Amino acid sequence: MQTIRIERTACPKEKPGKENPLTFGTIFTDHMFEVDYEEGKGWYDPRVVPYHKLELEPSSMVFHYGQEMFEGLKAYKTEEGKILLFRPDKNIERANRSNDRLCIPEIPEELFLEALKTVVSVDQDWIPTKPGTSLYIRPFVIATDPFLGVRPSHTYKFMIILSPVGAYYASGLDPVKIWIEDDYVRAVKGGIGEAKTGGNYVASLAAQVKAHEEGYSQVLWLDGVHRKYIEEVGAMNIFFKINGVVITPELNGSILPGVTRDSVLSLCRDWGIKVEERKISVDEIVAAARSGEMEECFGTGTAAVVSPVGELRLEDERMSIGGGKIGELTQRCYDTITGIQLGRLTGPEGWSVEVK
Template sequence: MQNIRIEKTTCPKEKPGNDNPLTFGTIFTDHMFEMDYEVGKGWYDPRVVPYHKLEMEPSCMVFHYGQEMFEGLKAYKTEDERVLLFRPDKNIERANRSNSRLCIPEIPEDVFLDALKAVVNVDQDWIPTKPGTSLYIRPFVIATDPFLGVRPSYTYKFMIILSPVGAYYASGLNPVKIWIEDEYVRAVKGGIGEAKTGGNYVASLASQVKAHDEGYSQVLWLDGVHRKYIEEVGAMNIFFKINGVVVTPDLNGSILPGVTRNSVISLCKEWGIPVEERQISVDEIVKAGKNGTMEECFGTGTAAVISPVGELRFGDDRMPIGGGKIGELTQKFYDTITGIQLGEISGPEGWIVEVK
């Protein structure tokens, strides 16, 4: 690819102290990556520049038709000062699947990876090292044509911003309570549910507010056709351990293919733990919750990594899980994946990429 131009800030920000708790997604580093696209020219002018506000036309297509994609991954710093990315190839692959579905030009994989490495390398001093912290990486693409017509944009901007973060949930690794939604739907097969785009998340807000008002952290969605089959949580994929078998909804076209989800399935196979990707009805979950065969439940995602679930609620049915404690297998997944991310445990080949 072209050389990445680097312009360093002349006014560095004050970094958060080690004793200050990091609220997820509220602090941003000194620099960002930018690259532009034009039809007939392709992606051009890759650069790392000081973090700045954007100046855009009010008529930019992203504001009116929502043509945008985003991703999320993390960087970690080891005790010997190495900077590591966890499975960035999977995020890049998923980003380009989202781009394809949203009629956004794909970004060459090597260009994408070089961009990630470049901006993280410039701001590596921002990577927190306290347990449970990391540097969250947010790549995104927006349509920038100043045009009020429904068509794919002819111009785009690709950016990457960075944020030092702590736990996604305020409860940390303590079990969260999940509301199973039976009124609203998030996505349907054939729609954009498997793309990582803002439309999927804004569709979840009404239900999220309702769940929060009832004391629940997140919403677990049912399929949009039958209103019967488990899909995903607002910010996570979902797993259940029922009678010794780990089960998770299969990727059916409306579920986001999570990188941590894929990692958990791979670890199950490596450890010889029965794992099934299949259709799971809410009736099966309620039954398992009531008869005691629901042994563990947890969510997976980049932000939270592994999040134990301590209660599910569907209508008037409340299903406590694990006595309010994290399950043994859930803990093992968390310890293993975070250990790999921090370079403390050797993971499968290719899972860790060093930033140099």
């Protein structure tokens, strides 16, 4: 594997004060990782360099055809000072699945993991340690060919930037309110819904703005064909606990295969809780909420980890869940996953990867 060269900044930034609460995704560390791709040459010149602005041609293909991929994971510092990544192999695997769908060259797994470790190690002093904080890691690829034509680019940049963050939702672990969207569509089977790419998120903005105006945190999407089956929340996968059974929509080609989603399913099975990955209709959800059979509802994702849902709204009907309080299973999932991430609990083999 190519050696990653390191160029340290001559002008370190001022780090956020420990007394100030961190917002999500607004502060960036001193350094970033970069590696370039050229058709026939492959990925070359991997480097950690000072965080900087990009210089690109206005005709760069990423601006015109949206050929780009991004990922998200976090680094944590344990009480003993160890630096841990949570299941980075799953993020690397998902990134390359997205790359394949978007006709972006695969990033060698060894290079990807070494890049993550190296840039986090260089900026390890930026990892916050207050409860509920972490170092968010954003790997991404952009197409850089200066060409106005619809085809895969011949050149790319793969970069990783870092951001010390607090809770994704300002409410923290307080239950959020979710708007069930029955007008706009996010993705369809056969499209790019299962890829981690900006096109999925820009498609969600109009509905998200509508939901925010009504006082709701996120949008819960229905399938794009029947407008009947539950898919995912804007920034999370979704789970329901109905009559003791944990149910989540099956991966069908339009749903993002979340790493936290997979972790929750694994933990529930280990705990002997019955889980079902299947189609679940909005009618079933509404009926369970009306009858009181829906015991808990929560979302999962890298940014929020586990987020309880206290209310669902479909058109004019508001459905309260669990009395608007966090459920026992939701809390257990959150405590277990964050405990593993922070090194307080021992998780399944391979879930914690140390950065040295």
